[in-house]
Amino acid sequence: MRNREQEAEQYIKNLIRSGESQQLDFKFEISNAQKLARTLSAFANTNGGKLLIGVKDNGKIAGVRSEEEAYMAESAAHVFCKPEVRFTIKRWVVDGKSILEVDIPLSRHKPHFAKSDGKWVAYVRVNDQNIRANRILLHVWKNKEKRAGAWLKFGREEQALMDYLAENETVTLSRFIRVARTNFATAEKILVNLILMDVIRMELTEKTVCFRLNKEHNSLL
Numbered sequence: 001m002r003n004r005e006q007e008a009e010q011y012i013k014n015l016i017r018s019g020e021s022q023q024l025d026f027k028f029e030i031s032n033a034q035k036l037a038r039t040l041s042a043f044a045n046t047n048g049g050k051l052l053i054g055v056k057d058n059g060k061i062a063g064v065r066s067e068e069e070a071y072m073a074e075s076a077a078h079v080f081c082k083p084e085v086r087f088t089i090k091r092w093v094v095d096g097k098s099i100l101e102v103d104i105p106l107s108r109h110k111p112h113f114a115k116s117d118g119k120w121v122a123y124v125r126v127n128d129q130n131i132r133a134n135r136i137l138l139h140v141w142k143n144k145e146k147r148a149g150a151w152l153k154f155g156r157e158e159q160a161l162m163d164y165l166a167e168n169e170t171v172t173l174s175r176f177i178r179v180a181r182t183n184f185a186t187a188e189k190i191l192v193n194l195i196l197m198d199v200i201r202m203e204l205t206e207k208t209v210c211f212r213l214n215k216e217h218n219s220l221l
Helices: 002-018 033-045 070-077 135-143 158-165 174-181 186-196 215-220
Strands: 024-027 049-053 088-094 097-104 113-116 121-126 127-131 200-204 207-215
Touching: 002 024, 002 049, 024 033, 024 174, 033 049, 033 070, 033 097, 033 121, 033 127, 033 207, 049 070, 070 097, 088 127, 113 158, 121 135, 135 186, 135 200, 158 174, 158 186, 158 207, 174 186, 186 200, 186 207
Parallel strands: 024 049
Antiparallel strands: 049 097, 088 097, 113 121, 121 127, 200 207
């Protein structure tokens, strides 16, 4: 029994030592189910991840303070996420303190929305941040299965984009609109289609959204 306890402690300590990342988040406590819903949405919409409750941002083990923590996690997933986010939860004892490990798998039913200020918003996980999914990403999720096996229509705007990316690593939506001399709706639709066809990929951060050519499609230049 002692060996199992030691292995459990080492498992959690190794996770903590690795630090917060795209697939790991620390929570000192759950005081707001709606805020937690954002993290659940982000993990489910991206690559899945783990949430350690009872651990401070600096990695210090504080332990959960009441049984309400697990109920708050359930509330966040079932009440404040749409569709609900499924997860498993385990309780560990580390240095005499209880830690909750919430494991959220990558969902097959993206996007998952979290209720935020009365609105339903989808989030993605970028590094250790939960970021709002933009319109383009929402359209990509919506049309992913519909575009399977579809042909790529390659016109003037697409060629303008390829020419630009031949000389520049990335492009923003506004820059694409100017380069292709097109409108917002057309540019957005083209970017969605090119992402679905794996011609380009989107890079999302807190401050910027840009698009980069997938190297295996250089033959299109």
